Amino acid sequence: MKNSLRYPHLLKCSLLNDLPDDQKVGFIDQCALRFYEAATPVLVQGETTSGLLLVAHGTIELAYHSQDGHKTIIHLAGPCEVVGEVEAIADKPCAATCTALPNTALLFCATPLIFEQLKSPVFVRNLAGIFYDRLVRDNKLKSVDQFYTVDQKICSYLSQLSSKKKPLITQSQAYLANVVGCSRQTINRTLGVLRDDNIIALRKGAIEVLDRAALERRIQHGTAPDSGRIN
Incomplete structure (x- = not known):
């Protein structure tokens, strides 16, 4: 063919x-x-x-x-x-x-x-x-690497790895931690916050972005009050 x-x-x-x-x-x-x-x-x-x-x-x-x-x-x-x-x-x-x-x-x-x-x-x-x-x-x-918090960086990469037509991210959480440059525990915490706020869903072997607009807002404003910056 x-x-x-x-x-x-x-x-x-x-x-x-x-x-x-x-x-x-x-x-x-x-x-x-x-x-x-x-x-x-x-x-x-x-x-x-x-x-x-x-x-x-x-x-x-x-x-x-x-x-x-x-x-x-x-x-x-x-x-x-x-x-x-x-x-x-x-x-x-x-x-x-x-x-x-x-x-x-x-x-x-x-x-x-x-x-x-x-x-x-x-x-x-x-x-x-x-x-x-x-x-x-x-x-x-x-700009993200220099000025954004860890949580904002995670949201930014979730946005990059997905799209409106392809909301599922099949890369592992360990892979995401490597991309962002943070610990697996930090990834788990931030994903938990996003899940609880119905911005993402955690599927078996995948992360599904449910609300892209909310995800983009989190990139600009952060995901949690205790978000910290990368040293």
């Missing part, structure tokens, strides 16, 4: 906004489908890449590894998001390690196909839009 038929939602991804339908289909169908049943590094920090990856299904974890061995999770990329395009176009080593989490399907677009698409001003504009969205996201996260 062709990629465009197997994953029709990709035709609406931001990378292909406003392109002719035949160009969208042609691009998607020329990409190579890759499926990962187990967690697998697909781009490695410091190594080069020969193309970009478009998430068809599942999740890619983006992580930066410092020289002293610390791992910082930067982002979790979901369906319709791309990774590796900057490095592929610039012919530079990967700035972070990208790991396909279990049961993730990716479309690989080789660099020559990327440059073919770059002949279209609309495609260039779409790439610039993706870069802009990342700048906004990174600026927001920097």
Whole structure:
């Protein structure tokens, strides 16, 4: 089955906004489908890449590894998001390690196909839009890390890991603690407060966001009177 038929939602991804339908289909169908049943590094920090990856299904974890061995999770990329395009176009080593989490399907677009698409001003504009969205996201996260309480940080990451169309977060609470940079006990306490206030529900192996508007308010104002800041 062709990629465009197997994953029709990709035709609406931001990378292909406003392109002719035949160009969208042609691009998607020329990409190579890759499926990962187990967690697998697909781009490695410091190594080069020969193309970009478009998430068809599942999740890619983006992580930066410092020289002293610390791992910082930067982002979790979901369906319709791309990774590796900057490095592929610039012919530079990967700035972070990208790991396909279990049961993730990716479309690989080789660099020559990327440059073919770059002949279209609309495609260039779409790439610039993706870069802009990342700048906004990174600026927001920097502000959260510097000025927000632990509870606000947890709420911020819960918002990032979910959406209106996908309210379930399947990452574990231990994983969330690692992303936020706090203890498992702190995660449990804050999730308990959010659950009691009917903002989230704790399902078996998942967290469901019930009230996104309330979650966003907690990001701005905190979740509990005894919230503390990260030292």
